[in-house]
Amino acid sequence: MMDAGALMLLAFLGQQFEQRGFIENRTVAYPQTAPNDSAHVVDEMLLREEASYKFTPWFTLSGAFDARTDSHRQTARDGVVDADDRSILRPALSLRRLSATVHKGKVTAEIGRQFIRWGKTDILNPTDRFAPKDYLSSVVDSDFLGVTAARFTVESGGNTVDLVWQPWFTPSRTPLLNQRWTALPAEAAGLPLRDAGAVYPGGSQYGARWNHVGSGYEYSLCFFDGRQNLPSFDAIFTPPDFSIQFTRTYPQLRLYGGDAAVPLPWLTIKGEAAYFTSSTPGAEEYALYVIQLERQVKEWSLVAGYAGSVVTRDVASPLQFAPDRGFAKSFVGRAGFTIDANRSLAMETAVRADGSFVRFEYSQLYGQHWRATGGVAWIRGDMTDFLGEYRRNSYASLAIRYSF
């Protein structure tokens, strides 16, 4: 039998420890094949566990761990635990987060692998520079990756200053060359393609953001200096086997940006804009902006807006993967409807001049742990359009999640 001391210790530990997690199976069915991908069905399974332990009221250790596999060779088959998430394939086991948080008075410091989100809009976040994404299995539905960084936040009254230093670069994960979410140019048809990996830049990245919350508005200004987390591709023609070898590189990037949210009597206006410069030869310089309106009416949640871009230094046909800019020059909308406490509907759309995307989802909770989400996405357009190039990737999906 445990003595009273052991029981008290267990009770103490229990109060300081928090966890949540889920296991999810997601099946995506594509009615059409793509030139570089003949699969019709892709199945992915993910186990995610997040936990934290509060050593003192001001010091917390937080961690998150992913274990995953899939039917489409998108996930590595080794058993190595990946701590920096920079691999071309998704790691089977990865340390999604491991950070220590200290907060004392107005100051919060978080050091380690963590998630940092900047910006206010929902459609596209030009200022969200410490938030690389995993686009491996979908360009239109991606998850965030953590970054290794030190973040200091000072909050006083309505003002918050955020200082971030990221010593190691974390790129966004791009779709594989031999899979459907890589849209190959017509010139590449029939040529053998080889993925030569990535050249990761050295050096650190840093950024600062000042956010002000007023009684009827919020705004922020931010600065970032580092690397573009979306790659450009160097393509080399290799004569022996007449293959094209692609290597990912990451241009230098400097950002000046800001965002604002103003609730008006009938709706809320949100805006976000950033101007990007680069010292890398051959890299474009441009501005991205988003303006959106949102409103919740009873069980409806509605968001509509426009994402735009202005190029100030143009480069002829750069070979790059840039979904953020791909969604620019788009009218974008989202609508959600809560049927009841257990059921909801959602619709999301992006409409460009020569391409469009629309997705419908229905989600239902069963009991306290199980959720099923079924969806249909329809992508149309010309091959010259960012969305249109994925026109053979319309899909139906079903995700079953058990949360614990």
Next chain:
Amino acid sequence: MNKLFLVAALMVPAFAQDARQIMVDVQKRQHSDSQRYEGTLEVTSGNNQLTTKRWIYQRIGSFGNSKAILRFTAPAEVKGVGLLIVNHPERASDQWMWRPAIGRDQRIALQDRSTRFFGTDFSFEDLEERDVDQYEYKLLADEGASWKIESKPRKSSQYEYSYFWVQKEHYNLIKIEAYNKKGLMRVIDYKNHESIKGIWTPRLTEVYDVTRKSRTILKYEKLEYNLPMKDEDFTLQALRRDL
């Protein structure tokens, strides 16, 4: 006849003054510097499906000058979702919601406060603590053990007016009927009152959404008043520390 009218005319302001004084007394007797409880919410939808949720609620300050953080602890899929409410004496509160799944806080605009809060029958506005001076009151009836008081918000609200029932013995709020332009919207019953540190407190709140015919029962557990709390634990940074 004229004399009767005069008496009635004089009685109206007297009643109005009494109603406000009653509500001032209700607020005074409910005063505490801080509050913490663990709540269990049983939501029964119009088609009789039951969902259970749990949250932890913490407040520092009191009516009209308080801050509160409410954080879901169950079911697992909403664990960590939080709401920060900053109440102001002269206007509606500021509210931000934190969703761990997207890692962002979202300001809840004033015009969106009539929306139901995360599948419960509470609207965002229902979670505010407004000061007594933000309403105009009129005593409608003395019903023996309780008073029936009409309340009209002076500031923006989803409700046109509400009827409050205040129990005379301990000045407890026992029932609210809240109306919009179309009619009755919500009925809120406060039940099982107990004295905790001298404050008469309901141990159960039942909200009935008349339109949707759904019901939420909130049971208060481990309820405590006047615990030592710090302002720094009621900020946007604190809201973001979800695990």
